[in-house]
Each structure stands twice: as structure tokens, then as C-alpha cells.
Amino acid sequence: FFNNFNEFNWTLTGATTASPRPRTRAMHVAAMIDGTRMVVAGGFDSFIAGPYSDVWILDAGNPDPQLWAWQEVAQLPEPMMARGGHCGAFIPVHGCSSSHDPRCLLIFGGAPSLGGDVFEDTWALALEQDPGTLNYSGTWTLVIQADGTPTPPGRIGFGSVESQNNLIIVGGLGANTSILSDSWVYLHHFGWKPTSYGDGLPGVYYHSLVVVPSQDPSNATRQLQAIGGAVGNPNTVLSFEDLQFVQYWTSLTCGPGFYYDPAVTRQFCARCEAGTYSASAGATACQTCAGAITTNTTGASSSAFCNTCNNDVSCNGHGICSVDMDTSTILCDCTGLYRGSGSRTTTCTVPVVGIILLCIVVVAASTVGAYLLWRRQRRARVLLHGVAAELSTKLLEREHEVLELSAAWRIDPAEVALGERIGQGAEGDVYQAVWHDITVAIKTMNAIGLSLLSDGDGKAQALFEREIALLRTVRHPNIVLFFGAGTFVDGRPFFVTELMHRGTLRTVLDAQPLPWTTRLRYAREIASGMEHVHGLQRIHRDLKSTNLLVSRSDHVKVADFGTSTLINRRSVSGRGNRRLESTQGPVGTVLWMAPEMLEGRGYGPAVDVYSYAVVLWEIAAQAMPWAHLGTADLFPLAMLARLRNSERPAMSLDWPRAYRVLVAECWDGRPAARPSFMGIGLALDTLLAEVDLGRAGDSPL
Structure with missing residues (x-):
């Protein structure tokens, strides 16, 4: 010690x-x-x-x-x-x-x-x-x-x-x-x-x-x-x-896209600069791309990505790029008010005339907006005094309702008989148990989580409280059923859910080959559960095959909401996907993480859609994703380099064409381009109907 x-x-x-x-x-x-x-x-x-x-x-x-x-x-x-x-x-x-x-x-x-x-x-x-x-x-x-x-x-x-x-x-x-x-x-x-x-x-x-x-x-x-x-x-x-x-x-x-030269970088990895690439792990130098052009502002992980267009980088996000293969030059077709220099422009900027027009529009809109806001505030002040007393009364009633609901799902630990341990995590364990003559599953802290709790580390406690807060408000056939929660005499918090007898989806996929009808049904049930989660303004943030459970009746349910978080309602962008400005930093498991999460920038519900795409790949392939990669390629920075270069797990042509298209849409590198779970559900309903009729495109069904 x-x-x-x-x-x-x-x-x-x-x-x-x-x-x-x-x-x-x-x-x-x-x-x-x-x-x-x-x-x-x-x-x-x-x-x-x-x-x-x-x-x-x-x-x-x-x-x-x-x-x-x-x-x-x-x-x-x-x-x-x-x-x-x-x-x-x-x-x-x-x-x-x-x-x-x-x-x-x-x-x-x-x-x-x-x-x-x-x-x-x-x-x-x-x-x-x-x-x-x-x-x-x-x-x-x-x-x-x-x-x-x-x-x-x-x-x-x-x-x-x-x-x-x-x-x-x-x-x-x-x-x-x-x-x-x-x-x-x-x-x-x-x-x-x-x-x-x-x-x-x-x-x-x-x-x-x-x-x-x-x-x-x-x-x-x-x-x-x-x-x-x-x-x-x-x-x-x-x-x-x-x-x-x-x-x-x-x-x-040092994975692809990085190099190691003891004379230059000492013992540390260095990223290849823009216009260069390294295709293998342990490279001692980066090679120069033809025309010295790369997709991103940093180097590439393969020569195949040297002269590839990236609209956001090459054309400042305001044009459509293409490559002149004769000169290895990226050209931009600018959109909107943006213009380039000449017919063969390599960047898009706003012209002076466009800036002046934009300023006039902004000033006029601001003036009208200020007047409307003044009128709205004046009306609000009149109404405010009339509703203040009524609002105060309703808030008191609401507090009493919350206390009553809390007491309803509290479980006395004396009512629980623990059985064998059926699952284990870093800070928590899952046991099979009996509660009021019902065989259930109980999740509680292990010795590590309890020691962190006693040391004043609130992380483990926060994960439990977060999962309980979501599960006790949810009733959906494709989300694991919550019965209640409590605290053991030694201070360990616990909560009780239904027992999923077949274990994780990963276990089921590894057991034996599944017919496509079963695989598509699994995919549809997961999408249904996640549509409900997003409808509650929540992001799961760790959707993967080991966090999906299969019941005795062979139905898939979403579980493990310890990393879930609320959606920020202030910002909405693209195809119904809200964008979470304040949530940054990687959360979850690297192989299922969306590129925006690996980059540590703001993200929203679209990260769950990306993770779901990897789960779709697992269901179709009945294998682990990225199986061909070595250890060096599985680190977050190495994985991010691959995703930035549009690399994804390979899909078999034996899969239904509509299924392959859906997977590609769900793991699109642009969060706003990914579909919502409602749209995913509709697409799978159509595909399931085609399978029932024996018309599943170019699939082997």
C-alpha cells in the first residue's frame, strides 16, 4: 500500500x-x-x-x-x-x-x-x-x-x-x-x-x-x-x-496516417502533414501524394485518399469539388453567393457585393425582429402577473406527485434473493435473482464501484442514477423492462429489470447462422426501441451488440443506459437530428463510435444512428466489425483517421441491396445526412415486406 x-x-x-x-x-x-x-x-x-x-x-x-x-x-x-x-x-x-x-x-x-x-x-x-x-x-x-x-x-x-x-x-x-x-x-x-x-x-x-x-x-x-x-x-x-x-x-x-522517426519525433508518433500519406503502421516517413493534395487538412492513411474531394475542406463547405486528374488539382463549383477566382477555382469565398447585400438584409431583419420582440415582451408582462399564482400552486402539486412516484418504484432489499452472477463490468455486476416469486435481473455495484463510492467519486453513482432515471420513465416492448430500485445494507445501489434469458445479441449472433427474416426483425426491433429513446429526448451513446439483450421469446431489447444523456433542444439540424452543442468528448466503445464523437466535437442523436449502422453490419455479417484490423488500428486516433477517409467495414454483395443502402446512409460521415430511427423503421418495414413476398432485390433470399 x-x-x-x-x-x-x-x-x-x-x-x-x-x-x-x-x-x-x-x-x-x-x-x-x-x-x-x-x-x-x-x-x-x-x-x-x-x-x-x-x-x-x-x-x-x-x-x-x-x-x-x-x-x-x-x-x-x-x-x-x-x-x-x-x-x-x-x-x-x-x-x-x-x-x-x-x-x-x-x-x-x-x-x-x-x-x-x-x-x-x-x-x-x-x-x-x-x-x-x-x-x-x-x-x-x-x-x-x-x-x-x-x-x-x-x-x-x-x-x-x-x-x-x-x-x-x-x-x-x-x-x-x-x-x-x-x-x-x-x-x-x-x-x-x-x-x-x-x-x-x-x-x-x-x-x-x-x-x-x-x-x-x-x-x-x-x-x-x-x-x-x-x-x-x-x-x-x-x-x-x-x-x-x-x-x-x-x-x-503509430497507425496509418502517422509516422515515427527517432531523429525527428523522438519516441512519439507524428501525424502526416497535408499532401502526404503513410499506409502502414510503424512508418518512419510520410510519402508525398501526387499533386500534394489530400482529402483533409492533415495527411492521409492511404494513397487512395490523396486526391479525393472533400467539399467541407477543399471548397470551404460552399461548393462541390472535383479532381482534375491531369494536373492533380481539386476544382470547386461554388454555390450560393460564394464565388471563386476564375473558371478553375480551388476555393470558394464571398464576393464584396455579396457581403454588402448580406449586411443590408441582416440590418433590416434585425430592426423588424427588435420591434416584434418589444411587442411580444409587452404582452408577456401583462399575462405574467395573472398566471404567477396559478403556476406556483401547480409546482407544489407536481412536487407531491414526484415524491409519490419515487416511493412507488422503491424496492426493499429484503424482498430480493440474489442468485448467480450472470454479467460483470468495470464497476458493476448483474445477478439473476428472485423478487416476489419472479425471476429477474439485478444490476448493482461491485467492490470497485463501492470503493469509488466510499472515496467520494460520484461517477459510478451518476451512471446508476442516470440509467434508473431513464428506465423508470420508459415502457416499450423493445426496451428492457424496469421494475424498481433500492439500496443494499452495505450502501450499494441496485435496480431490478426483467431477465433476458438468451443473453446479449452478440452471443446470439455467434451461436449459429440466422435466416434473413430473423436478422431483419432484430434490426427493426432495435430501431423501434431507439426511436422511442430519441422521442424521450435521450441519446444512448453506447449502442452495440453487447448492450442489446434477447428475450426467451427471441425479441431484442435495448439496455445499458448508463452513458445516456439528454438532447439539447436549442439546436436542430438536418433530417430531424438535434445537435448537442454542449456534449463533447468520446463516450462509448471505439468500434461503434461516430467520427464526430471521436473528434471530440459537439454531437447529437445522429451518433446513435452511426452506432446502429455498425450493429446492422454485425447482424448481417454475424461477425465482429473491423475484424481485419490489428491492435494499433483500434486506438481512437487511428480509427478516426480511417473514418475521416470514408473507410467502413466491407459489405457483402450477398446482402439485400436495400439493406446495404440503409447501412451506408446510417454511417454517413455527415451527421445531418443520417436518417432518423423513424425513417429507418419505415425502410425496414418495406424490406421485410419484400422478403415476405420473395422480392428482396439481388439478395439470396
Whole structure:
């Protein structure tokens, strides 16, 4: 424990001498399950010889470290092969999950002893806890690459780190103590992928890896660092070199559209300048576009976007641009009062005559508006005195109504019988429970959320209150049904909803291929629920397949409104989409975020429509979006560069043409051009009717 960054105090916990406890070991795996539990697997004995295959969990939930305790996990059907020097992380693993947690303990590599053979297999352990006895059990699954692509060579003593639910490994000792310098990442949806993270790093082993924020305050990305380790021949004297804070590679953060030159940018990524591009991660320089023209004011992520028109940038937002391929020049056809210089203009500006006319119109309109406003205020003052008393009386009545409604949905925690945990988040858990003989779902804070609450951090409390505030005012067949809320005796707030037996839409899509009639019905039900949310002047801000739940009767309902917010009514623009001036900064999940949200500028309900487009893609493809991207491409800045260049997940020509058109409209880069959920619903109704009649365009239906 530490009071500040200059005073670290170690405390020997009660788990050191408690019984039962693991045998003394080294080079084992230790991974955090949540803020209070750690899992330990395998390792060598005290003489770095005999390996172990047991798995233990340390329960560190008690505030008193002397009361921490170990519990051994019963492994099914049999333990993993005994090993040490392996790596592991508690992350989502494709094809592995427990009844309450989508994450598993991922194990890779290691060896039965030092200096001999090494393992190159990957295993995943799904953990279960009996709600009655609280005993743990685990089921091992051999992890196979679904697409048949290569996996990392076996190794021992390598650096590993968990980052954003992915596992990164670099270097280590391979078969016959060969020194490795390659690097790999296990992407939790796509399996093992080779990377260039280790480029420039000497062959190193017995080192540590960490992911830290950039030291540059203007750079929001994170960087990979190697700390300590050994180089040289491991069969002779080990020559240790201190590698602390030396950043040898940056392909983790420098995606397309950026470059890394140690002599120029030091250890930080730099964005390509306008007129240049870099198409691959880890580029050391940006190449010049033909004609030195790019779509945006910054560089491009591909040569394909060098000479592409962007009306907002190229023509100042007041014209339609085109490219003269002979000269690689962007030309503008100016609109309205805007004019360019000559017939081959490259920009649009307002002429002097247009400015004078505009000023005359503005002055005249202001004068008329001021007079009308004066008359309106005079009439309002006369009416104000007459309604003041009546308004005061109604406000008092309203306060009493609010208090009565609040009492109506309050639930006594004594009425609730908690069952097994069926979902887990960073600060909250979801349990199956029984309330008045009804099987329900209960969402409450976990130990992390409760500690934040006790420390005065209002974020977790605000998320709960925000979700309750919306759910208690909603009754819609495609929004999860809210029963009530309360507070447990330990201070944890909770709320009760209907139990969605089939789990998340992501789980259903992964289970088996679905007919198009079912897929279209899912899409229509989500649109119906979101139309109602927007009708309540709310923005969801985290619409994705894991926040959509499927009932026992196979109907989809919108859930998880913790990040929702009110629409600002003062500004409305484009196709019925209100624009939220005061809401800025990314909220939600990167793969589903609209470009305006990633940019941190003002946004409105259209961000939900963009996220819905990605969900439509998931429903049609029955796969995760952006599956072809590596870790470096999944950071917000790298994703924003792709979206700015109009990149989107590829759509199959086997999908109905009308469906593809709808997806393209919903993820349009211009928020005002995206349709409302009412319009989306009408389009899907038409498509569903065509499917029923067997006339779904060029689809295979």
C-alpha cells in the first residue's frame, strides 16, 4: 500500500501463512480477475525444476489484508500440462466463457523445465463459482486458430502484458534456448496475430512489458515499454542491461496516417502533414501524394485518399469539388453567393457585393425582429402577473406527485434473493435473482464501484442514477423492462429489470447462422426501441451488440443506459437530428463510435444512428466489425483517421441491396445526412415486406 508516489509500504498479508495456500513457486502466471480477486496458475518449484499444474484464486476483498485467503480451483476435465515460465491474462477468449463472465484465463507457452523443450499451445480456463458453497471450478479449453493462421512459436521467459482485453508478448527464449525478438498479440475476437511491436528491440528475455500513457501531454495514445531483462547467450554468463524507459517500438500507437522517426519525433508518433500519406503502421516517413493534395487538412492513411474531394475542406463547405486528374488539382463549383477566382477555382469565398447585400438584409431583419420582440415582451408582462399564482400552486402539486412516484418504484432489499452472477463490468455486476416469486435481473455495484463510492467519486453513482432515471420513465416492448430500485445494507445501489434469458445479441449472433427474416426483425426491433429513446429526448451513446439483450421469446431489447444523456433542444439540424452543442468528448466503445464523437466535437442523436449502422453490419455479417484490423488500428486516433477517409467495414454483395443502402446512409460521415430511427423503421418495414413476398432485390433470399 502507498500513501503517495514517494512512500511505498509493503504489508505481509494473512494469505502468506493461511491454510490452504499454494506451494512456493516461481515463474508462474498471476492475473487479476477483478479489483479483489487474483488467479495464479502453474510455475516451477523452489529449485526451478519440477513444474506445477494447479490453479489458485486469492480473495483480497476484505479491507484487512490479514483476512485475505486462498482457494484452489477444481480443474475439469483435467489440469493443464504442468509448466512454468508461461504467460497469461484474464481476458475475453473466442469460444470460451463461463455462465457469468465472458472472460477466461488465457495461458500461452512455458516449459516443463529450464533449458529443454518449450510449449507452443494456448489454453483458456473458464471459472465458475458455486453460489451455495462459494467453491471455484474451472474448465480448460484448447484454443485453436479459427482461420488456420500461424500461432507464436513456443517460448519461455518472455515479456507479456494485458492491454485493452488483448495479450501482447515480445521476445523470450525459444526451443534449445534460442533468443527470440518477434512479437505477437492475442486479439480477443480474432486470435493470435504477428506484430511489428518488437522491431528495433534486441533479442531480450526475462524482461517485463508495461503499457503506459505517452509522456507527451499532447499525445493521448499509449505506448509499450520494456523494463529490465537479459541479453546475450543464456548458456553462459547472463549479461543484464537496464532497458527501463527505453521505448524501442511504437507501432502500437503509430497507425496509418502517422509516422515515427527517432531523429525527428523522438519516441512519439507524428501525424502526416497535408499532401502526404503513410499506409502502414510503424512508418518512419510520410510519402508525398501526387499533386500534394489530400482529402483533409492533415495527411492521409492511404494513397487512395490523396486526391479525393472533400467539399467541407477543399471548397470551404460552399461548393462541390472535383479532381482534375491531369494536373492533380481539386476544382470547386461554388454555390450560393460564394464565388471563386476564375473558371478553375480551388476555393470558394464571398464576393464584396455579396457581403454588402448580406449586411443590408441582416440590418433590416434585425430592426423588424427588435420591434416584434418589444411587442411580444409587452404582452408577456401583462399575462405574467395573472398566471404567477396559478403556476406556483401547480409546482407544489407536481412536487407531491414526484415524491409519490419515487416511493412507488422503491424496492426493499429484503424482498430480493440474489442468485448467480450472470454479467460483470468495470464497476458493476448483474445477478439473476428472485423478487416476489419472479425471476429477474439485478444490476448493482461491485467492490470497485463501492470503493469509488466510499472515496467520494460520484461517477459510478451518476451512471446508476442516470440509467434508473431513464428506465423508470420508459415502457416499450423493445426496451428492457424496469421494475424498481433500492439500496443494499452495505450502501450499494441496485435496480431490478426483467431477465433476458438468451443473453446479449452478440452471443446470439455467434451461436449459429440466422435466416434473413430473423436478422431483419432484430434490426427493426432495435430501431423501434431507439426511436422511442430519441422521442424521450435521450441519446444512448453506447449502442452495440453487447448492450442489446434477447428475450426467451427471441425479441431484442435495448439496455445499458448508463452513458445516456439528454438532447439539447436549442439546436436542430438536418433530417430531424438535434445537435448537442454542449456534449463533447468520446463516450462509448471505439468500434461503434461516430467520427464526430471521436473528434471530440459537439454531437447529437445522429451518433446513435452511426452506432446502429455498425450493429446492422454485425447482424448481417454475424461477425465482429473491423475484424481485419490489428491492435494499433483500434486506438481512437487511428480509427478516426480511417473514418475521416470514408473507410467502413466491407459489405457483402450477398446482402439485400436495400439493406446495404440503409447501412451506408446510417454511417454517413455527415451527421445531418443520417436518417432518423423513424425513417429507418419505415425502410425496414418495406424490406421485410419484400422478403415476405420473395422480392428482396439481388439478395439470396
